[in-house]
Amino acid sequence: MASILDLSDTPIYTIKSVALQTGIRPVTLRAWERRHDILSPFRSDNRYRLYSERDIALLRWIKNRLDSGLAISNVANELHSMIKDGIWPDMIPAAPIVTPGKVANPPSEYSRQLFEALIRHDEARSGDLLREIHSLFDLPTTFMQIITPVLVEIGEAWFSGKIRITTEHFVSAYLRGKLLSLLQAYPSRRGAPYLMLGCAPTEQHEIGSLMLSVLLRSEGYRVEYLGADVPLEDLTDYASYEHPAMIVLAASMIEAAIELKKMSGFIKKVKPLPVFGFGGAAFRATTALKDHVEGVYLGDTLIEAVDSIHMLLPVNSRSARTV
Numbered sequence: 476m477a478s479i480l481d482l483s484d485t486p487i488y489t490i491k492s493v494a495l496q497t498g499i500r501p502v503t504l505r506a507w508e509r510r511h512d513i514l515s516p517f518r519s520d521n522r523y524r525l526y527s528e529r530d531i532a533l534l535r536w537i538k539n540r541l542d543s544g545l546a547i548s549n550v551a552n553e554l555h556s557m558i559k560d561g562i563w564p565d566m567i568p569a570a571p572i573v574t575p576g577k578v579a580n581p582p583s584e585y586s587r588q589l590f591e592a593l594i595r596h597d598e599a600r601s602g603d604l605l606r607e608i609h610s611l612f613d614l615p616t617t618f619m620q621i622i623t624p625v626l627v628e629i630g631e632a633w634f635s636g637k638i639r640i641t642t643e644h645f646v647s648a649y650l651r652g653k654l655l656s657l658l659q660a661y662p663s664r665r666g667a668p669y670l671m672l673g674c675a676p677t678e679q680h681e682i683g684s685l686m687l688s689v690l691l692r693s694e695g696y697r698v699e700y701l702g703a704d705v706p707l708e709d710l711t712d713y714a715s716y717e718h719p720a721m722i723v724l725a726a727s728m729i730e731a732a733i734e735l736k737k738m739s740g741f742i743k744k745v746k747p748l749p750v751f752g753f754g755g756a757a758f759r760a761t762t763a764l765k766d767h768v769e770g771v772y773l774g775d776t777l778i779e780a781v782d783s784i785h786m787l788l789p790v791n792s793r794s795a796r797t798v
């Protein structure tokens with residue numbers, strides 16, 4: 476049998492493509508990477524994971540070991556010691572490819588179709604598209620490559636007068652509703668790090684922090700989503716009873732980002748002191764604003780925010796319990 480080392484290590488495959496080729500779900504791939512140090516995929520400029528032919532072959536080998544009854548921790552140890560000794564596993568032939576009934580379009584095509592359906596106020600078509608998208612793509616791809624571009628396009632169409640304000644309100648209300656249902660579909664876990672997420676005072680743009688809440692719940696965190704325009708004094712008073720490990724607030728508008736300067740005065744009254752994280756479009760547009768807010772800037776994108784939160788508050792799924 477040929478060795479896995481003979482295969483190309485050029486990073487070209489997205490996590491979704493790897494999932495389709497190996498049958499291992501994206502969430503599992505990310506968990507193995509974090510917990511068992513299995514593969515360190517290359518990160519593209521926009522921080523997406525990219526895998527090589529060799530990575531895919533290694534994953535097939537791992538899956539084969541798991542199918543034979545071994546635990547993932549044992550397989551990871553076995554692989555690490557083999558590679559340390561310069562021994563690469565043999566290639567496992569790929570399972571026969573099941574040809575799907577329909578060839579999937581790239582995320583950009585779904586984004587375009589969803590935009591078209593939404594500006595026609597066509598709920599039935601939008602719902603069908605979202606169901607299809609959910610079955611084909613993982614949450615980060617859906618949020619970053621499909622829903623966010625739809626919203627950016629809506630903003631541009633509204634700004635240039637191509638769509639009416641009513642249509643923009645319809646689209647954001649529709650997507651907000653779908654995201655809230657998705658959030659509620661994930662279990663809230665006791666025993667997992669507890670986060671409160673919402674928007675800075677005066678901030679009405681809540682879809683970014685809602686998507687971040689869904690991503691964090693899907694990764695096993697206990698997340699309470701507080702919505703738009705959260706008053707800091709009341710929030711920190713509530714937090715002093717509930718003891719979250721972290722409070723995360725987002726700001727898209729500069730005025731809202733400036734409001735976050737006041738957070739340092741309020742949060743110090745909360746015992747034990749939670750971590751305060753912040754982010755959002757205002758800090759991307761005016762980077763100097765970050766220096767005026769006392770707390771942890773979580774990154775420019777939702778994926779960076781999830782990664783930062785993992786570093787600050789590692790989640791141990793085994794200690795987490797569904798409520």
Ligand code: B12
Binds near residue numbers: 629
């Ligand atoms: C929907 C929408 C609204 C809705 C919001 C409804 C709701 N429930 O959320 C409503 C109607 C309320 C609204 C109001 C306004 N809006 Co508006 N709105 C939008 C629109 C179309 C989509 C916003 C959105 O959800 N984007 C999707 C998110 C995911 O994108 P994002 O914020 O860029 O997210 C990225 C990062 O910021 C980061 N991120 C996001 N959230 C978080 C959170 C954390 C913690 C971290 C770390 C990272 C992070 O991750 C993403 C990338 O991965 C945008 C267009 C656009 N370009 O976004 C305009 C837009 C933001 N709005 C705009 C304006 C001008 C307004 C109003 C002033 C209009 C008015 N005259 O009343 C008000 C202001 C209200 C307020 N004070 O907050 C402008 C802002 C321009 C600017 N920066 O000054 C935009 C860009 C439209 C435009 N093209 O001009 N809006």
